[in-house]
Amino acid sequence: MILLRIIRRYLTPFKFLYLLFIASILIEVGYAVAAPLSLKYLVDYAFVPKDGQAFILILSLLVFSGLFNIAAGASGDYLVAKLSGYLLRELRIELFSKLQRQSLDFFSRHRVGDITTRFNSDLLSIERVIGAIFPLGFKEGITVFLGLGLLFSLQWKLALAVLIGSSLLFIGPRIIQGKAETANRVVKEAEGDFASTIDESLKGHKTIKGLHLQEILIERARKQIHALFALGLRKNFMNSLLERIPMTSLMVLNAIMIGFGGFLIFRGELSIGEFVAFFTLFMSVGQSVFHLTFFIPAMIESNISFERVSELLDEHPTVSDVDNPVNMLPLVDEICMHNVTFGYGDGPDILKNVSFHIPAGSFATFVGSSGSGKSTALQLLMRFYDPREGSITFDGVDLRKMSEKSLREQVGVVFQDTFLFNATVRENLQMGRSGITEEEMIAAAKAANIHETIMAWPQGYDTPIVQEGASLSGGQRQRLSIARSLLRKPKILLLDEVTSALDPSTEGHINQTIEGLKGTTTTISVTHRLSSIVHADLIFVFHDGRIVEIGSHKELLDLGGLYFEMWEKQAGFSFSLDGMHAKVDVRRLGKIPIFQGLEKEPLLHLATLLTSETYERGKMIVREGDEGDKFYLIARGSVEVRKQFPDGDRRVAVLQEGDHFGEIALLKNIPRTASIITTETTVLLSLRREWFLELTKDYPQVMEAVEQTLTQRMN
Numbered sequence: 001m002i003l004l005r006i007i008r009r010y011l012t013p014f015k016f017l018y019l020l021f022i023a024s025i026l027i028e029v030g031y032a033v034a035a036p037l038s039l040k041y042l043v044d045y046a047f048v049p050k051d052g053q054a055f056i057l058i059l060s061l062l063v064f065s066g067l068f069n070i071a072a073g074a075s076g077d078y079l080v081a082k083l084s085g086y087l088l089r090e091l092r093i094e095l096f097s098k099l100q101r102q103s104l105d106f107f108s109r110h111r112v113g114d115i116t117t118r119f120n121s122d123l124l125s126i127e128r129v130i131g132a133i134f135p136l137g138f139k140e141g142i143t144v145f146l147g148l149g150l151l152f153s154l155q156w157k158l159a160l161a162v163l164i165g166s167s168l169l170f171i172g173p174r175i176i177q178g179k180a181e182t183a184n185r186v187v188k189e190a191e192g193d194f195a196s197t198i199d200e201s202l203k204g205h206k207t208i209k210g211l212h213l214q215e216i217l218i219e220r221a222r223k224q225i226h227a228l229f230a231l232g233l234r235k236n237f238m239n240s241l242l243e244r245i246p247m248t249s250l251m252v253l254n255a256i257m258i259g260f261g262g263f264l265i266f267r268g269e270l271s272i273g274e275f276v277a278f279f280t281l282f283m284s285v286g287q288s289v290f291h292l293t294f295f296i297p298a299m300i301e302s303n304i305s306f307e308r309v310s311e312l313l314d315e316h317p318t319v320s321d322v323d324n325p326v327n328m329l330p331l332v333d334e335i336c337m338h339n340v341t342f343g344y345g346d347g348p349d350i351l352k353n354v355s356f357h358i359p360a361g362s363f364a365t366f367v368g369s370s371g372s373g374k375s376t377a378l379q380l381l382m383r384f385y386d387p388r389e390g391s392i393t394f395d396g397v398d399l400r401k402m403s404e405k406s407l408r409e410q411v412g413v414v415f416q417d418t419f420l421f422n423a424t425v426r427e428n429l430q431m432g433r434s435g436i437t438e439e440e441m442i443a444a445a446k447a448a449n450i451h452e453t454i455m456a457w458p459q460g461y462d463t464p465i466v467q468e469g470a471s472l473s474g475g476q477r478q479r480l481s482i483a484r485s486l487l488r489k490p491k492i493l494l495l496d497e498v499t500s501a502l503d504p505s506t507e508g509h510i511n512q513t514i515e516g517l518k519g520t521t522t523t524i525s526v527t528h529r530l531s532s533i534v535h536a537d538l539i540f541v542f543h544d545g546r547i548v549e550i551g552s553h554k555e556l557l558d559l560g561g562l563y564f565e566m567w568e569k570q571a572g573f574s575f576s577l578d579g580m581h582a583k584v585d586v587r588r589l590g591k592i593p594i595f596q597g598l599e600k601e602p603l604l605h606l607a608t609l610l611t612s613e614t615y616e617r618g619k620m621i622v623r624e625g626d627e628g629d630k631f632y633l634i635a636r637g638s639v640e641v642r643k644q645f646p647d648g649d650r651r652v653a654v655l656q657e658g659d660h661f662g663e664i665a666l667l668k669n670i671p672r673t674a675s676i677i678t679t680e681t682t683v684l685l686s687l688r689r690e691w692f693l694e695l696t697k698d699y700p701q702v703m704e705a706v707e708q709t710l711t712q713r714m715n
């Protein structure tokens with residue numbers, strides 16, 4: 001039984017207290033059983049013969065042992081409170097530590113709501129069992145056991161009759177027990193589902209609003225709440241039945257006892273004192289049985305909680321330290337991937353036979369289309385996952401042989417999705433590091449271009465960050481997390497789209513900071529904004545899980561391959577300093593398929609009709625089904641394309657800088673075929689149909705060109 005396993009596991013160091021607790025229980029049980037037995041002597045030796053001396057003797061014994069019993073009971077209560085407190089403390093610590101040590105795949109396998117339910121309601125239910133139900137059940141169990149022995153010694157025939165009657169009467173609850181167990185499990189799962197929905201609706205409120213998914217979420221929650229109601233009803237009914245049946249059974253048993261007991265008295269096989277003692281003892285045993293059966297639903301419920309908690313305790317991280325791991329030393333030579341193949345879980349290969357060398361101190365970047373495996377490669381360098389095939393080495397040492405702690409000390413990482421703790425700015429920056437001076441902290445904040453912003457807040461570095469930084473802008477969060485990483489002075493710095501939420505001037509500043517790290521820090525940055533990496537030492541171009549080009553910006557442009565194509569697509573845009581307004585040059589405009597082949601003059605005119613639109617992350621630009629009246633060109637940022645399918649809406653593509661959408665809207669008023677949502681701060685250039693049509697009056701060839709291209713595309 002999991003309960004006993006847990007008790008053994010956590011209470012072994014407290015053996016002495018545990019033995020004391022058992023002793024106190026035995027005293028209590030002894031009294032509970034012996035007190036009714038005293039009635040036999042009171043009735044047969046004191047009351048019936050009217051013997052005063054015997055009465056006083058028995059009474060004194062009863063009073064004395066009663067006081068002793070009270071003292072033992074109180075000590076037992078204290079001990080159980082202490083032991084259960086210890087156990088829960090240890091369980092909580094181990095559970096939480098287990099959670100922290102899990103590999104990344106664990107977090108994609110488990111939903112937040114499900115894990116938090118295990119910490120909240122499951123642990124509460126365990127607390128109830130360990131602190132009250134189990135000790136009381138244990139006590140009642142021994143009472144029943146000893147009490148039955150005494151009942152048999154008083155009158156075995158009567159005891160046997162009562163026992164047979166009881167066994168028959170307990171068959172009912174046994175049958176219901178299985179059903180109750182299933183009902184309890186199903187309710188727990190439904191609670192987990194609902195908790196996940198609440199969690200999702202809170203964390204994803206922006207996306208939900210942006211995609212206008214409120215109704216879908218309400219509908220989903222409504223279904224879950226209805227299911228909870230129906231399942232809860234069944235569970236409560238089953239549990240009540242379990243509780244009710246023993247009471248009824250007890251009444252039937254009383255009838256058996258009085259009837260058969262009376263019969264034995266008349267036959268002279270039972271004295272009146274014995275009958276009174278038997279009856280009282282039976283009531284006491286019956287009460288204990290009743291309590292025991294009362295505890296059964298709670299035990300069943302808790303058994304599921306025990307299972308769910310021990311499931312977590314038994315989870316072993318898929319990525320863990322080997323025995324005797326080596327400590328990673330500061331990088332002096334190179335970071336290498338050797339023929340690495342990797343996929344998530346049992347999924348397809350995402351990285352296919354990837355190899356590269358990055359010299360220490362250099363600034364390297366991973367570029368490529370969305371989904372080509374750049375972030376995955378970065379995560380492997382962090383050892384969030386281990387490769388399926390091949391190896392990763394830092395200065396020739398396999399990552400799998402290094403201690404995780406030393407790796408994390410050497411490697412800093414900044415993700416696109418930054419997470420800030422609910423603590424002050426200072427605490428967030430210094431988190432996990434001691435001995436950081438004020439100057440160092442300010443220098444890091446300045447390097448990340450966030451110092452001035454922090455100083456403008458009323459409490460400066462002591463400003464509390466609330467709701468995990470939800471009140472800050474995406475750019476502020478990103479800059480704070482860059483500062484946090486810089487402050488740790490890592491030898492290797494891994495950056496995943498860290499400047500996506502920044503305006504061009506701030507981005508320029510951060511890029512300078514990153515370039516300034518050359519020589520002292522090995523930096524590997526994943527980005528889709530090629531203008532930010534022209535000074536990188538090495539650029540790795542990813543395509544469909546493979547590296548297809550390697551070189552410097554110039555070398556790759558000269559190569560005229562995929563990188564060149566990407567560069568050409570992104571080139572030709574210019575921005576205002578705050579990044580809110582964009583312009584596109586005529587050469588670039590003429591490369592858009594629908595405008596290809598147009599003369600310079602109409603293109604110049606066209607460029608003046610484009611309007612800048614800036615959106616924060618998570619905003620819906622186009623809603624599937626809405627009337628389309630604009631064509632869009634992405635000047636900066638990226639968007640996802642989502643479509644409705646019978647099983648819900650799904651991302652079907654990601655569009656990035658230089659991509660465009662909505663061409664058909666220039667010609668016809670037809671509903672949009674997909675929704676477009678920004679995945680980062682995005683600047684678009686839009687062209688309204690009415691203005692475009694106006695233009696075509698002066699340049700009819702524009703209309704012809706657009707129509708021709710679109711017709712070709714449709715065909």
Ligand SMILES: Nc1ncnc2c1ncn2[C@@H]1O[C@H](COP(=O)(O)OP(=O)(O)OP(=O)(O)O)[C@@H](O)[C@H]1O
Nearest residue numbers: 108344347350369370371372373374375376377654
């Ligand atoms: N935790 C995960 N579990 C399963 N598949 C994943 C996971 N993370 C990423 N993928 C998949 O792996 C592929 C590569 O993703 P990855 O994030 O590495 O690409 P990327 O080149 O960085 O793209 P982007 O620029 O859009 O982030 C994608 O198809 C993605 O859906």
